[in-house]
Amino acid sequence: MSTRRRFKHLLSLNERLEQEAARLRAQAEQLPYGPERDKLMRKARHLETATHVDEWLSSPGLQAPL
Template structure:
């Protein structure tokens, strides 16, 4: 018997979702006092921003495939 995966249709782009996630994490980190937990949240937010930048770069129309 073959199982099918349940798939969700995304209504926003990956870049928009990553940016929204990073903004949310930044706002949570701002409310925390300086410390390890705040640093960890800021690191996660920065990682999400970098992922959004990479997605934008990969999706750009100027990207050429190797010949």
């Protein structure tokens, strides 16, 4: 049985998501308007949304459903 490889992240999930979103936005700004640029901007927005969802889920005020 093989063992699972472990990796210790230096940055939190939110920080990694924010960095990737910023990288994608910068890359998209270098492209002319078109489908490729739109695709990168959409990915960046999805990552930003994931950041907000993760913040919401880990907030102390979140109540469990009844």
